[in-house]
Amino acid sequence: MEKKNKAQSRRKFIRNGARLSLLLSLGAVSAAALRKVTTDGYVWQIDPFKCTQCGRCATECVMTPSAVKCIHAFDLCGYCDLCGGYLKPDANARSTAAENQLCPTAAIERKFIEEPYFEYHINEDLCIGCAKCVKGCTSFGNGSLHLQIMHHLCVNCNECSIARVCPSDAISRVQASEAYKVKGSWTNPT
């Protein structure tokens, strides 16, 4: 009986020791992590100055349609009639006819303001984030159209599946308090 008790207390001692060392290692791991922990959350965002408009945002997002949408920085827009983001380069006419539009889903709405200016507005429900207009606007215009991850649609995956395949590494984690990189109000650090 005494022998059994001894064996049991030894086993208990070993178990307590193992538990303590596991606890200490957990403590060490969290202390190491705590040295540079942030209280702010992370979200994913596109740097419009790095983006090369490859079109993967439309296809690689885990959501369908993609949580990446085109955003219009009106501040930078020239309000041109002949818009490189709205019209196909080989468009027949400068009209709203579908055949002339660059956007595959007709998500860009064109509104006449005054001669010869037009406002371009993105219909977010239709936009699929294919960046065709962004390419047009960046190549031929001011670059006021650009892609951004819209955070009411993004499910904030632990690792963004678009970031994984982005050829220009334009998508990165940003602090949730500064969740957007809108051109104009946001400046490219040089």
Next chain:
Amino acid sequence: MNQKTNIESSYKLQANSHKPLVNSNLLSKMNTENWDCKLAVMKYAKFVLFTFAFFLSTFALSAQQQRFPKPEFDSGYTQPSPVTPEPRALALEYFDVLVLLLVLSAATYLALKSRSRQGILWLSIFTLAYFGFYRNGCICSIGSIQNMVLSFFDPGYSVSITTLLFFLLPLLFALFFGRVFCAGACPLGAIQDLVIMKPISLPKWLNKTLGLIPYIYLALAVLFAATGTDFIICRYDPFVGIFRMDAKFHMIVLGVAFLLMGMFVARPYCRFLCPYGVLLSWMSRFSKWHLAITPSKCIQCKLCTTSCPFDAIDFPTNEKEVVKSGLGPKRFVTYALIIPLWVALGVFVGNRSHTFLSKANPTVYLAELMISKPEIKDDLDNIDVQTFRASGESMDELVLEAEAIRDKFYTGSMIAGGFLGLVIGMTLLNTVVFRKRQDYEPHKGNCLSCARCVDYCPVEK
């Protein structure tokens, strides 16, 4: 929302044009000239405009100046601002941690104190609804391993406090109360637990062998996270697509396959894949308190033996048989002695496979591709290659970068291999270790604290 406070100095020209014309004669003159030019161009053919744009782009881009300055409107048009919806509030992220804490406490109470299978069942339904379908399976403790690893190896990344807590809390609970996280707080476990229909009992050797997969998965996940390559746990999470009701086709197929398999092999992901389960199992083995099948004393009625769908109940040891065979001590010594051999083999395999593993990294892959197939740089359909060429980065820089990553893989995969060798050696050693058991007890490492067995025990308190 989108405040216009920080307009770049290069956009000052455009910012100034908001002011009345009288105030900035010079600027408006410049503007008018520009506009005349633009209007004339617009009036004629569009190819002229494109040429003009290209011409402008040579200097305009470098100067960060707008090609077409914003017009001044006479019709009193007010410019709208881009809509930027805020991300999920930080307070809600902290609320998630609170919910996790509450669910873990409830699971502990239900498994250890009130011993109620029904309670655990309702709790897992809540978890499935909240962490699964409402929170879309993200944030989860399983994936948080990678965030922790990345924060140790990437100086530019620091883990957020909510992720740290999601990583830590279930492990702490496991250290004191067993794997109550698996019982009630894990949405992946909950969805599998609910589809168990007719669980079959797997042979012991198969259970042990398949039980090695989580270690491999964990080692690879840590390796890939440490090298900044990929988060494979999240990428190949089979159920997250079901939670989101949206995923790539093959991931949905994988998720449904796991659920179908889970009807007969209970909780296949938890037992044979989950890398977080490895950590939980380590903690749970030494837990201070743990779910017990019987509330007081086992009467050896054997009613619980078939109750566990996870083969996690250890039977009393047949002492006579072990003593009779006489092989125990001999085998123990042999298996203990070959552990270093297993480790060495693991390191060797890791060493051999590091080149292959490093191809998962996009930088290494691109560098290899461009070296092995130089003609690919003329392939206009290859977006990665074309983007790299347009970026202006030289081939040497890319190769240097890829070599640095491959070096990391070299060390990392050898460590991972050594770890796996140790695990295999220890698993073998464990099969011959004789542990005296008189009662039917849950295996502390494998028991998921689901409390199914509790219902079968006829002993009253």
